[in-house]
Amino acid sequence: MQRKIIHIDMDAFYASVEQRDNPELRGKPVAVGFDKERSVVCTASYEARKFGVRSALPSVTARKKCPELIFVKPHFEKYTLVSKQIREIFKEYTDLVEPLSLDEAYLDVTENKKNIASATQIAGEIKQKIKEVCGLTASAGVSYNKFLAKIASDYQKPDGLFVIKPEDAMPFIEELDIEKFFGIGKVTAQKMHKSGIHKGKDMKKLSETELTKLFGKQGNYYFNIARGIDERAVIAQRERKSLGTEFTFEKDLCYKFEVVTELYKIEKHLMEIIQKYNYFGKTLTLKVKYADFKQHTKSKTFTEDICEFKQLHKATKDLLNTVDFNDTNQKIRLLGLSVSNFSLSKPVEKQLELSLG
């Protein structure tokens, strides 16, 4: 069965958020980033792009290209919130959502929660909801694979909705400049030009062996995409619900001061991984396992995310005070601490090594 894939990408993401929140910036050339000697532009509003200002351009060069450019410092917490909001909108339609960054994702809507047959309709609805909920525009691409959906979302930016139907795919790819192919950077494009490959149709003339000889492992990918073939699945990333660390002691703990000392080490380690992986949550859970393997957990939810060690230490102390050591009359074999209730559920990027031992 033909798949239905949507690629969504917010328009001039950081800059649009800043323009949304400050009407004085609307309609003006805006760069998000710092106007400093060694800084680069994170992104530019579409007004600034007319002057050639874009992501990763040194701020100094950007200023030269566009003297009236307005620099705005980034507000990452706002971008993270929007990211969460758009992912919630995607989830209304399917759980098969593969985020590529804060502002971009693939969705497989072949089967979807609303039983809508048309992927184009879903893409339109999503764009509308993003406008209503976030006050921002996104561009959507619809096709039967990731490669084409991504190209399609870029094709009519900003506020675009472009569909590449199976029957239109080949003529579209044949006329497409190879720079527009996802995964082909400047260097590869130059190499392709030298081999006489400028458009999709030039790439299609070469055999798989020739392409592999020229471009190594990528040759097979190029051979397929020149024919509109891309079987890569949309992979929904599992969302981490909690992040924690625990430790089983070689000798059971008998006294509260020992517990406090050991917990301090666990708190330190937990804070390290919270900050390393940016998992900020509001709920803290303390786990205590006794020598007889009976286990108690105590949780507390705070109004704010736990971001700093001071907060974590105070919260752990509060939780520890709710554990009645005298009552149990037991030695402790394991202690653990975890945070949950994250502000933004982040995909699991790496297998975390959580063991202290």
Ligand code: TTP
């Ligand atoms: P993009 O989606 O690449 O760019 P964009 O959303 O600003 O513009 P458009 O999609 O309309 O072309 O990146 C999303 C955000 O990621 C962008 O707003 C800022 C950030 N970013 C950087 O900080 N540095 C970079 O080099 C790039 C490419 C993006």
Ligand code: MG
């Ligand atoms: Mg974008």
